[in-house]
Amino acid sequence: MVRSIQRIVVPFQIGSNSMVSFILRRILVSILILIAASFLMYMLVAYSVDPLADLRSSNNPNKEALISARVQLLHLDVAPPLRWALWLGGAAKCLIPFANACDLGSTISNAQVTDILPQALGSTVQLVTLALVLAVVLGISIGIITALRQYSGLDNTMTFISFFLYSLPAFLVAVLLKEFVALGFNNFLADPVISWYWLVIIGVLIGAIFQSLVGGDRRRRLIVFASVGGATFLLLWLMSATGWFLTPGLGPVAMIILIGGIALGATALMAGLQNRKALITASINGAIGIIAYFAIQPPLNISSVATVAILAIITLAVGLVSGWLVGGYDRGQNMRVGAVPAVPSSSATLIDRFMQSWSQYLQDTNGRPIATVGSSTPNLDGDIWVTGLDTFTHLLLPTIALLLISFASYTRYSRAGMLEVLNQDYIRTARAKGLPERTVIVRHAFRNVLIPITTLVAFDVGALLGGAIITERVFAIPGMGFLFSAGLSRGDLNPVMGYFVVIAIMAILFNFLADLAYASLDPRVRVR
Amino acid sequence: MTINNEPIVTDEPTIESKAPESQGRIIFRRFMGNKMAVTSVILVVFIILFSISAIGVGPIHGWWKYTYTELNDQVNQGAPSLEHPFGQDRIGKDYFALVMRGIQNSFIVMIVLGGIASVVGVVVGAVAGYYRGFVDALLMRITDVFIVIPALVIGSVVGHWAGGLGAPLLAIMLGFFSWMGIARLVRGEFLSLREREFVEAARVAGASDRRIIFKHILPNAAGVVIVSTTLIMASAILLETALSFLGYGIKAPDVSLGLLISQNESAFQTRPWLFWWPGLFIVALALLVNFVGDGLRDAFDPRHRRFKLRQMQEELPESGDERA
Numbered sequence: 001m002v003r004s005i006q007r008i009v010v011p012f013q014i015g016s017n018s019m020v021s022f023i024l025r026r027i028l029v030s031i032l033i034l035i036a037a038s039f040l041m042y043m044l045v046a047y048s049v050d051p052l053a054d055l056r057s058s059n060n061p062n063k064e065a066l067i068s069a070r071v072q073l074l075h076l077d078v079a080p081p082l083r084w085a086l087w088l089g090g091a092a093k094c095l096i097p098f099a100n101a102c103d104l105g106s107t108i109s110n111a112q113v114t115d116i117l118p119q120a121l122g123s124t125v126q127l128v129t130l131a132l133v134l135a136v137v138l139g140i141s142i143g144i145i146t147a148l149r150q151y152s153g154l155d156n157t158m159t160f161i162s163f164f165l166y167s168l169p170a171f172l173v174a175v176l177l178k179e180f181v182a183l184g185f186n187n188f189l190a191d192p193v194i195s196w197y198w199l200v201i202i203g204v205l206i207g208a209i210f211q212s213l214v215g216g217d218r219r220r221r222l223i224v225f226a227s228v229g230g231a232t233f234l235l236l237w238l239m240s241a242t243g244w245f246l247t248p249g250l251g252p253v254a255m256i257i258l259i260g261g262i263a264l265g266a267t268a269l270m271a272g273l274q275n276r277k278a279l280i281t282a283s284i285n286g287a288i289g290i291i292a293y294f295a296i297q298p299p300l301n302i303s304s305v306a307t308v309a310i311l312a313i314i315t316l317a318v319g320l321v322s323g324w325l326v327g328g329y330d331r332g333q334n335m336r337v338g339a340v341p342a343v344p345s346s347s348a349t350l351i352d353r354f355m356q357s358w359s360q361y362l363q364d365t366n367g368r369p370i371a372t373v374g375s376s377t378p379n380l381d382g383d384i385w386v387t388g389l390d391t392f393t394h395l396l397l398p399t400i401a402l403l404l405i406s407f408a409s410y411t412r413y414s415r416a417g418m419l420e421v422l423n424q425d426y427i428r429t430a431r432a433k434g435l436p437e438r439t440v441i442v443r444h445a446f447r448n449v450l451i452p453i454t455t456l457v458a459f460d461v462g463a464l465l466g467g468a469i470i471t472e473r474v475f476a477i478p479g480m481g482f483l484f485s486a487g488l489s490r491g492d493l494n495p496v497m498g499y500f501v502v503i504a505i506m507a508i509l510f511n512f513l514a515d516l517a518y519a520s521l522d523p524r525v526r527v528r
Numbered sequence: 529m530t531i532n533n534e535p536i537v538t539d540e541p542t543i544e545s546k547a548p549e550s551q552g553r554i555i556f557r558r559f560m561g562n563k564m565a566v567t568s569v570i571l572v573v574f575i576i577l578f579s580i581s582a583i584g585v586g587p588i589h590g591w592w593k594y595t596y597t598e599l600n601d602q603v604n605q606g607a608p609s610l611e612h613p614f615g616q617d618r619i620g621k622d623y624f625a626l627v628m629r630g631i632q633n634s635f636i637v638m639i640v641l642g643g644i645a646s647v648v649g650v651v652v653g654a655v656a657g658y659y660r661g662f663v664d665a666l667l668m669r670i671t672d673v674f675i676v677i678p679a680l681v682i683g684s685v686v687g688h689w690a691g692g693l694g695a696p697l698l699a700i701m702l703g704f705f706s707w708m709g710i711a712r713l714v715r716g717e718f719l720s721l722r723e724r725e726f727v728e729a730a731r732v733a734g735a736s737d738r739r740i741i742f743k744h745i746l747p748n749a750a751g752v753v754i755v756s757t758t759l760i761m762a763s764a765i766l767l768e769t770a771l772s773f774l775g776y777g778i779k780a781p782d783v784s785l786g787l788l789i790s791q792n793e794s795a796f797q798t799r800p801w802l803f804w805w806p807g808l809f810i811v812a813l814a815l816l817v818n819f820v821g822d823g824l825r826d827a828f829d830p831r832h833r834r835f836k837l838r839q840m841q842e843e844l845p846e847s848g849d850e851r852a
Binding site for chain 1 (some may be wrong): 669672673674676677678680681682684685686688689762766769770773774775776786789790793796797803807810811814815818819822
């Protein structure tokens, strides 16, 4: 582990002198790398595009005047290396704090790059956030489950699936999602009845997945398979028969079951069910969640984003405080048990509220809700629930596409990391002490797996903020990747360089943060 | 008390009784024991030979009766038929020939890009790791400069520039921007191998630096190079098809599997086969090459693989975000 980082000289503690000099040196080197990389990029782009192509082929009578105006605007009469120096001079002004003198040049159509960058970055952040969070959560959970069931059917299937996902081009995923999921689901909504053979197929599939998750002997697996498969079959049949897909909702009964399940599951995972205090905390919070579900409906109808955020903070606070009040020998654990289930149960409440607006939204979109292009329906007005649904249906497919692509690597990393950690001596020690398996896995193994994963997430955030060039292209989302590819196709140098500056800074910054996180989480790592 | 005078018979041959195997043979035998990897090698070779023999190379004609450029009459409204097993595109070109040409181009990009990336990466990494000090620092900062730009971004720019020049030139250009991973890995290997006794012995015997680097150290670092080159090849297939899909890779009238998909994206509802065949072959080629790389990795390093984040990042196939 130490050797793999390859920076072994001076030990440091955060705040010490060597740490400061390490950071300063690192920043200096990063700036030099950034300048060199921008030169490379500038030369490559400047010599490969022709910003005057559209004017040369135009039949406009004042073609000459237009050409000379553009040459003036973009300094095209200056040789590219010197033009790069001009550009760098403008970009360097961004470093002056609060002067607002940032100048990244203008586009072909005379818009300032500094004006269009924030919009594009906003769209991209909106697009990648959910995909990244889901990929990390799902990837790590599946990676750990497959490591615990190494060489089982589930493990082998997931290994194959992750290889398959590695080999799947992003554009293929995106186009397939567009053609199958969007059109298929929209067509299905026209007549939302699931035919019986689909019910059987889905039931068998879900049952098969769950029996492999549970493991154990054949009898236990058969019981799980039959009960989960049968329940899925019944549930889908009910949903189909009652027209649930047109007027969906969780309803009080489902909410009570759901919140109860979440509270129990979180306790089992984080503290163990035999921990009475934790169980009490979880039950209190579950009860509060259910009461809140009924109490909160009228205010939610007239809510804005801000009120929802305030409610979320209150929910977390209630979880933490109730955990502290219940007390016991480990208050910190109780507070976590109180706060963590608060998040999924309040999200369930929100999802339920969104679902109540579904039929309204269906009417607004003529019964074809899942969008394939853009990031919002034009001329749609409604409360935050309808516009929220609109964002959801637009981001659903690109998010799935990004999720499928990045999820595989998290599965592989966390599986490999878990297997590695489980072979360590301290795990054997923990087992030998007689700790319950839950504690061994969650407290001793899982936390150590998270250290390298943290750095992986940091890299990924940096890379994803650069936008998903292909996904944004296929789904016509005006994000960073779109800015880049549109600029390149038009021969527009300055937006391409603006894009580059953002992604390069992100890459260097998050790489740096990853190293710092690693060094502070893992005391064995030393920096030079 | 009885004394057992019989000699002890074991199934395992003693060390002396068996001729020692060379390192290469051991690795080869291990690789051949991996059914998945061997099947993948056979399938990749078969697909490539099939595509070359079907439509031929350059002026030489293959056994298939159509070429990828000629326009034919529409048979069965372009749907797959006995005459055109993969169907025809909108203007009547035989889709089998088009797909075969796309496979050939993917193959060219894979080999050329992988070759150039590994040669440049090995030279940079070897020089940096062997000489250390200032040379190392300089070369590694240059590597950092190249690494800052994501593969797809630099690929788009380079492809925009060199895409119209055909697959080999595009692959050469892309190769010069794909060597950074290998260079870092090779440098790491060299840093540790150069301290070993056999290098010391070679130096005492008066071997030149070039001889030590290429004859003594490099063969010991071959595993890392071969494995990561194979994985770079798999991602090269995906990079080329993605670039061609975006319009920065191989351009019409030449054919790429990615370009075929982007040309026929709008026809998905009416002529789905125009979409399925290229998609199938991209996934099949990339998947098979990934399996080969995985098999090679197991063959070179059968011990329990220690979990090292940095190393895994460079050895694993292109991580998702680069392709997004």
